[in-house]
Amino acid sequence: MKAPMGDAGNSHLNLDPQIFGESFDREPFGFTHNLSGLDLFQNDSLRALADKYHDHKKDYYVGAGAPEPGVKFYSVKHVDYKPADALDNMEKGSYRVLMKRPENHDKRFRALLDELFQQVVDLRGGLGDERVVRLESAIFVSSAATTTPFHFDPEIAFFCQIAGDKIYHVYSPRAVTEAEMEQFYIRGVVDIAQVDLAGRDPKLEHVFNLKAGKGLHQPQNAPHWVETRGDRSISFSFVFETTATRAKGRTRSFNHVARKLGLKPTAPGATPVLDTVKASAMRVVIPARKVAGKAARKVAGK
Numbered sequence: 541m542k543a544p545m546g547d548a549g550n551s552h553l554n555l556d557p558q559i560f561g562e563s564f565d566r567e568p569f570g571f572t573h574n575l576s577g578l579d580l581f582q583n584d585s586l587r588a589l590a591d592k593y594h595d596h597k598k599d600y601y602v603g604a605g606a607p608e609p610g611v612k613f614y615s616v617k618h619v620d621y622k623p624a625d626a627l628d629n630m631e632k633g634s635y636r637v638l639m640k641r642p643e644n645h646d647k648r649f650r651a652l653l654d655e656l657f658q659q660v661v662d663l664r665g666g667l668g669d670e671r672v673v674r675l676e677s678a679i680f681v682s683s684a685a686t687t688t689p690f691h692f693d694p695e696i697a698f699f700c701q702i703a704g705d706k707i708y709h710v711y712s713p714r715a716v717t718e719a720e721m722e723q724f725y726i727r728g729v730v731d732i733a734q735v736d737l738a739g740r741d742p743k744l745e746h747v748f749n750l751k752a753g754k755g756l757h758q759p760q761n762a763p764h765w766v767e768t769r770g771d772r773s774i775s776f777s778f779v780f781e782t783t784a785t786r787a788k789g790r791t792r793s794f795n796h797v798a799r800k801l802g803l804k805p806t807a808p809g810a811t812p813v814l815d816t817v818k819a820s821a822m823r824v825v826i827p828a829r830k831v832a833g834k835a836a837r838k839v840a841g842k
Contacts, residue, residue, distance in 0.1 A: 551575055551655055553698065553755065560663050565696050565759045568710045568746045573700050575776060576752040580648045581702045586681070586774070590623040590637075592645040599641055602626045605634035605686035609709070609765035610737040613689045630683050630772050637681040653677045653778055660698065670782040677778040682706075682768045690737040690765040692716060694724070694789060695779035697758040701750035704773035708756060710764035712744040718807050721761055722796035725789045735763055750775075760785055787819040794818035 554572040563569045579585060593600045604617040619626065619635060626637045643650040657675055661667060674695070682688075684704075692713075699708070716735055724733035740763070748756045758764065788808045795805035795818065808815055 551578060551652055553656060553659055553700075555659070555663055555757075557663060560757075564664065564757065567712050568748075568756055568758055568762055570748055570754065570756050572753055573755050574753070575652075575700050576702050578652070580646065580652070581774060581776070586679070587624065587627055589642060589646055589679075590627050590639065593623045593639055596645075599639070599644070601636075601638040601640075603636045605636060605683065606689045607687075609687055609690050609767070611689050613691045613732055613734050616689060627681060630681070633683060634686045635683045636686055636688060637679075639679040639681075641676045642679055643677055649677060656698065656778055657780065667782065670784045672780055672782055673786055674781040675778070676780075677776065680773070680775040680777070682773045682775075684768055684770050684772060686768045686773075688766040689734075690763060691732045691734055692724075692761050692763040693732055693758075693779070694760060694785075695781050696760050696785065697777050697779045698755065699758055699775060699777040700755040701752060702774040702776055703752050704771040705769035706750045706773045706775065707767045707769070708748040708750055708764065709766070710746050710748070710756065710758055710762050711740055712746070713759050713761040713763075715740045715744040716761055716763055718792070718795065719799065722792045722799065725792040726796040737763075737765065787815070790819040790822035791815045793822050 552574060554574075556571070559569050575581065580589075600623050602619045602621045602623060604619055606616045619633075621629070621635070623637050623639055626635045629635065643653050653675065682704075720735050721733075746756075748754070750756070791808045795807075798805040805818075806814065
């Protein structure tokens with residue numbers, strides 16, 4: 541790592557305005573950053589942070605590496621380690637440590653998250669009518685030669701490599717069909733979604749060879765798998781959802797129910813007024829399937 545930089549207020553993502561404007565939340569793209577030199581990513585700081593997770597089971601995950609990228613995500617063995625234990629034993633096995641929401645455990649990460657997100661908002665030209673409904677970060681520490689299985693996430697992400705080498709295979713969101721996405725959004729939870737790696741269009745794959753100081757933008761629903769190389773890897777990401785992205789998710793959950801009824805729903809964005817009707821229907825507290833089924837028939841004239 542570089543010499544410690546200290547203040548999170550000095551941190552920045554080097555995002556090309558033109559590429560950002562053309563590709564944000566549509567296609568993956570790479571960038572550089574200066575986060576690797578921050579004090580809070582030094583080994584002693586990360587070890588101290590890991591100790592704070594001891595009694596917060598919902599804020600961390602420790603798993604083994606996957607045998608290959610196409611296996612089911614949750615079939616990979618869970619490791620009965622606390623984050624600090626796993627960090628102490630990284631070189632003795634194949635481990636993947638995820639420390640969620642470090643901003644809730646160390647105020648320096650709150651400052652970092654706010655600083656980086658503001659840079660993204662500024663490049664977007666503000667949020668307009670959208671409101672942020674979820675903004676959080678995560679730290680990934682992985683042993684050498686470790687694989688994370690193929691999956692996609694329901695959030696917009698910016699991923700920064702802090703130390704070590706990592707190969708990040710990420711596909712355009714276009715690689716996932718609407719029917720595949722709909723099955724995930726009907727659940728109405730924030731979680732990873734499993735899709736098959738086999739059969740994805742190789743022309744839609746972006747491969748990023750990451751090392752300290754490099755990063756990538758991952759659009760919502762962009763499927764990906766990751767492999768570390770010869771050394772321990774440290775990565776940092778931040779993700780967010782807005783009222784607009786959540787509404788699009790509810791539209792997809794509506795479409796899932798409509799498709800089950802034999803209808804052929806339009807994809808989000810094709811008919812904005814209809815999207816609003818669909819998203820509103822899924823807000824109702826009573827069982828979503830019954831609500832969406834009745835609303836789908838009404839919208840379809842049945």
